[in-house]
Amino acid sequence: MKLAFTSLVAVATLAVSVPFAASANPILDGYKAEIKGTFTAAAGEKLYKTVGPNQLACASCHTDSPKNAGKHAKTNKAIDPLAPSVNPKRFTDAATVEKWFKRNCNDALGRACTTQEKGDFMTYVLSVK
Amino acid sequence: MYITRIVAASILIASSSAVWADGGGVTPLLPKMEKECSSCHIAYRPNFLPRAAWKQVMANLNKHYGTDASLSDADTAEISAWLDKTALDVGDVPPNLRITESFWFKRKHGTNHVKAEVWQRASIKSRSNCQACHVDAAKGDFNEHKIRIPG
Numbered sequence: 001m002k003l004a005f006t007s008l009v010a011v012a013t014l015a016v017s018v019p020f021a022a023s024a025n026p027i028l029d030g031y032k033a034e035i036k037g038t039f040t041a042a043a044g045e046k047l048y049k050t051v052g053p054n055q056l057a058c059a060s061c062h063t064d065s066p067k068n069a070g071k072h073a074k075t076n077k078a079i080d081p082l083a084p085s086v087n088p089k090r091f092t093d094a095a096t097v098e099k100w101f102k103r104n105c106n107d108a109l110g111r112a113c114t115t116q117e118k119g120d121f122m123t124y125v126l127s128v129k
Numbered sequence: 130m131y132i133t134r135i136v137a138a139s140i141l142i143a144s145s146s147a148v149w150a151d152g153g154g155v156t157p158l159l160p161k162m163e164k165e166c167s168s169c170h171i172a173y174r175p176n177f178l179p180r181a182a183w184k185q186v187m188a189n190l191n192k193h194y195g196t197d198a199s200l201s202d203a204d205t206a207e208i209s210a211w212l213d214k215t216a217l218d219v220g221d222v223p224p225n226l227r228i229t230e231s232f233w234f235k236r237k238h239g240t241n242h243v244k245a246e247v248w249q250r251a252s253i254k255s256r257s258n259c260q261a262c263h264v265d266a267a268k269g270d271f272n273e274h275k276i277r278i279p280g
Binding site: 072074075076077095099102103104106107 | 254
């Protein structure tokens with residue numbers, strides 16, 4: 001009985017999770033709805049590597065690839081990989097995503113990012129397999 | 130000023146002996162404070178800065194020692210209120226609002242204890258990296274018997 005129930009739960013979970021995994025990221029969808037345009041991974045990659053006025057880029061802490069574990073440029077704190085392909089917890093909570101865009105755009109670029117830039121950035125990071 | 134320091138130091142010593150006497154229990158941190166601070170560095174103990182200094186730290190999170198560490202208004206308010214309740218009015222606000230420039234920190238980490246060369250090591254990198262040597266710093270354990278200076 002218990003086994004049957006477990007299998008049922010497993011099948012149900014599979015049925016629910018497969019369509020979710022296949023759909024686009026809801027946070028990215030939100031940005032897309034705001035700009036009514038398109039995002040490109042190429043623009044996102046360029047932004048990722050842009051060195052700003054503080055001599056910092058996203059890559060300074062997150063390394064050359066969002067798939068790698070990074071290290072805080074000042075404090076040495078270990079940073080988990082950004083790419084959801086290796087760290088599925090990334091880009092799952094809108095408030096967290098906004099919190100870090102605000103902080104890191106200010107640090108790396110010396111200004112806030114536009115919605116276009118956030119969408120391009122996410123498109124790039126989500127595309128890294 | 131000097132008397133204030135003596136008093137502050139005595140309180141620090143008295144409070145830390147009390148802590149160790151009861152088996153090493155330390156004041157638990159507000160979970161939100163611990164989570165937010167430790168996303169970039171260990172959550173420093175509330176008694177590392179006087180209450181007035183924490184007020185300044187929390188009022189300037191967008192310019193936090195050269196980094197934007199801003200939080201939502203609600204989270205800022207919650208953490209500020211907890212620090213205001215938990216931190217003490219002892220000692221002076223340190224120069225540059227830095228724990229590492231506090232008189233007690235400099236005395237404990239002077240050249241007779243830690244040679245200048247040690248601070249340059251890549252494994253330590255910064256005086257703010259408590260846990261590089263105080264291995265259980267993140268748990269609030271700064272017992273001197275648990276110091277391991279990395280090579």
